[in-house]
Amino acid sequence: MSNRTVVVAGAGQAGSQAAASLRDEGFQGRIVLVGAERHAPYQRPPLSKGYLTGKVPPERLALRPPSFYDNIDVELRLGTPVTSIDVDARSVGLGSGDRLEYHDLVLALGARNRGLPIDGADLDGVLTLRSLADAEEVRRRLPAASSVVVIGGGFIGLEIAATAVGLGIATTVFEIAEQLMARVLSPGTASFLVEAHRRRGMRIDLGTSAATMTGTHGQVRAVWTLDGRSVPADLVLVGIGAVPNTEVAAEAGLLVDNGIVTDPHLRTSDPHVWAIGDCASFPCAYADGRQMRLESVQNAVAQARAVAAALAGRAEHFRAVPWFWSDQADLKIQIAGLPTGRDTVVMYGEAEQERFSAFCFAGDRLVGVESVNRPADHLAARRxxxxxxxxxxxxxxxPGFDLRALASGRSAPVAPTS
Ligand SMILES: Cc1cc2nc3c(=O)[nH]c(=O)nc-3n(C[C@H](O)[C@H](O)[C@H](O)COP(=O)(O)OP(=O)(O)OC[C@H]3O[C@@H](n4cnc5c(N)ncnc54)[C@H](O)[C@@H]3O)c2cc1C
Structure with a gap:
C-alpha cells in the first residue's frame, strides 16, 4: 500500500488520530491532513475548562508536538478547507485552489455551534465557544465581566458557567427544557447537578427561553426571557448544541442525515470515503444499531483508529463502548455507555457527599452509568x-456487593434472584 494516498479532511481530534493511527498500522503511502483552521491539531475539552482560567496554557493544547507530523511523514495543509469532493475522480478541491487526488478520503470535519436566531444575538459580547479563537475571546473578556448569562444548559455551557462562578462572576444559565440534558442524563443526575451548581452560586433557570438581547452602543447589556424577565449581562455565551459539518459531503452526493451517514465500518455511501468523529452518523452497537452521532473525544479517537485499521485491511464493525467526561467546578462527571434507553436507575454511593454513580438499566441489562466524583466506578462500568x-x-x-471485583473478574457474576 506504499503508493496509495489517504487524504484526511479536518485536522482536529479525529483527523489527527487517523493520521497517527494509519502510520501505527504500517501504512506507508502518502498521508495529507487538511485543516480549515490555521492551528496544528489541538484539544477542545480544555477550552471550556482550564484554558479559560489560565490553568492550561496555550502550549498544552496541542494534541501532538509540532515535530510529530514531520517525524511520521504526514503532510499538514492548515488554514485551507476542503471545499469540494469529486468522488468519481477521487479528488478534493482546497480553499487554496489546489486539488489533491486520493485513494481513500477520511472526513473528520467536526461540528459547529448552532446559531441563536433572536434579536440582539449579533451584539458585541455575545459569544460561542468551539475553536481556540473563540476561547481566546472568552478568556480575554471573562475577567472584566460583571454578569454572565449562558444560554443552554449542556455540558459546555455548564462548564463555562462553573468557570465564571469560580471567578466570582454573577452567572445565570437559561435552559429551555425543564431538565438539564434530558436527552443524555437520567433525571436524578440532572437534578443533582442543578442543586450542586446552585449551592456553588450559579443561578439556573429551567424551562426558560431567551427571547431577545438588548444593549447600549452595540454592547450587550441584558437578556430577556420569553416571559418578560430580564437579567443583566455584559457577556453572553450561547451553547445550544452543535450541527455537523456535512455540506461538502452532501454536495458531493454522499448520503447525509444529521451527519455523514456511514455503515458499521464507518464507510460512507461511497466505498472510498469514510467519516469519523462529530460529523459521522454511524449505526451504534450500543443503541441497537440505530444511526447516531456522538460528540466526544473517545468517539473521535476510537473511530479514527477503526478506520485506520480498516484501511490496513482489518475492517471490523465499530463497537467501542461510548464514554464521556465533563469537569464542572469540583464535579467530575463521567458517563459510560448510553444511558438513554434506560427504564430503571439505581443510585450507588453517596449523593449527599457529591460522590455517586447512577446505574441505568433497560430491564435487567446495564446500558449506561453516570458517575459524579467516582472515577473508579466509571472505569469499572466501562469494563x-x-x-x-x-x-x-x-x-x-x-450487602457486600463489590463493583470493582465484579469488573476485574475477581467475583463471580451475581447469584440468580428467586
Ligand atoms: C469547548 C468544548 C469542550 C469539550 N469538552 C469535551 C469533554 O470534556 N469531553 C469530551 O469527551 N468531549 C468534549 N468536547 C467534544 C470533543 O472535543 C469533540 O467531540 C471532538 O473534538 C471531535 O473531534 P472531531 O475531529 O470530530 O472534530 P474537531 O475536533 O472539532 O475537528 C474538526 C476539524 O475539522 C475542521 N474542518 C471543518 N470543515 C472543514 C473542511 N471543509 N475542510 C477542512 N477542515 C475542516 C474544523 O475546523 C476542525 O478543526 C468538547 C468540545 C468543545 C467544543
Whole structure:
C-alpha cells in the first residue's frame, strides 16, 4: 500500500488520530491532513475548562508536538478547507485552489455551534465557544465581566458557567427544557447537578427561553426571557448544541442525515470515503444499531483508529463502548455507555457527599452509568459494558456487593434472584 494516498479532511481530534493511527498500522503511502483552521491539531475539552482560567496554557493544547507530523511523514495543509469532493475522480478541491487526488478520503470535519436566531444575538459580547479563537475571546473578556448569562444548559455551557462562578462572576444559565440534558442524563443526575451548581452560586433557570438581547452602543447589556424577565449581562455565551459539518459531503452526493451517514465500518455511501468523529452518523452497537452521532473525544479517537485499521485491511464493525467526561467546578462527571434507553436507575454511593454513580438499566441489562466524583466506578462500568459482564439492578443493593471485583473478574457474576 506504499503508493496509495489517504487524504484526511479536518485536522482536529479525529483527523489527527487517523493520521497517527494509519502510520501505527504500517501504512506507508502518502498521508495529507487538511485543516480549515490555521492551528496544528489541538484539544477542545480544555477550552471550556482550564484554558479559560489560565490553568492550561496555550502550549498544552496541542494534541501532538509540532515535530510529530514531520517525524511520521504526514503532510499538514492548515488554514485551507476542503471545499469540494469529486468522488468519481477521487479528488478534493482546497480553499487554496489546489486539488489533491486520493485513494481513500477520511472526513473528520467536526461540528459547529448552532446559531441563536433572536434579536440582539449579533451584539458585541455575545459569544460561542468551539475553536481556540473563540476561547481566546472568552478568556480575554471573562475577567472584566460583571454578569454572565449562558444560554443552554449542556455540558459546555455548564462548564463555562462553573468557570465564571469560580471567578466570582454573577452567572445565570437559561435552559429551555425543564431538565438539564434530558436527552443524555437520567433525571436524578440532572437534578443533582442543578442543586450542586446552585449551592456553588450559579443561578439556573429551567424551562426558560431567551427571547431577545438588548444593549447600549452595540454592547450587550441584558437578556430577556420569553416571559418578560430580564437579567443583566455584559457577556453572553450561547451553547445550544452543535450541527455537523456535512455540506461538502452532501454536495458531493454522499448520503447525509444529521451527519455523514456511514455503515458499521464507518464507510460512507461511497466505498472510498469514510467519516469519523462529530460529523459521522454511524449505526451504534450500543443503541441497537440505530444511526447516531456522538460528540466526544473517545468517539473521535476510537473511530479514527477503526478506520485506520480498516484501511490496513482489518475492517471490523465499530463497537467501542461510548464514554464521556465533563469537569464542572469540583464535579467530575463521567458517563459510560448510553444511558438513554434506560427504564430503571439505581443510585450507588453517596449523593449527599457529591460522590455517586447512577446505574441505568433497560430491564435487567446495564446500558449506561453516570458517575459524579467516582472515577473508579466509571472505569469499572466501562469494563462491564465492554466485556458484557452481567449486572442487574438488584445486585447493586446486595450487602457486600463489590463493583470493582465484579469488573476485574475477581467475583463471580451475581447469584440468580428467586
Ligand atoms: C469547548 C468544548 C469542550 C469539550 N469538552 C469535551 C469533554 O470534556 N469531553 C469530551 O469527551 N468531549 C468534549 N468536547 C467534544 C470533543 O472535543 C469533540 O467531540 C471532538 O473534538 C471531535 O473531534 P472531531 O475531529 O470530530 O472534530 P474537531 O475536533 O472539532 O475537528 C474538526 C476539524 O475539522 C475542521 N474542518 C471543518 N470543515 C472543514 C473542511 N471543509 N475542510 C477542512 N477542515 C475542516 C474544523 O475546523 C476542525 O478543526 C468538547 C468540545 C468543545 C467544543
Amino acid at each position: 462491564l459494558l465492554e466485556l458484557g459482564i452481567p449486572l442487574r439492578p438488584v445486585d447493586l443493593t446486595r
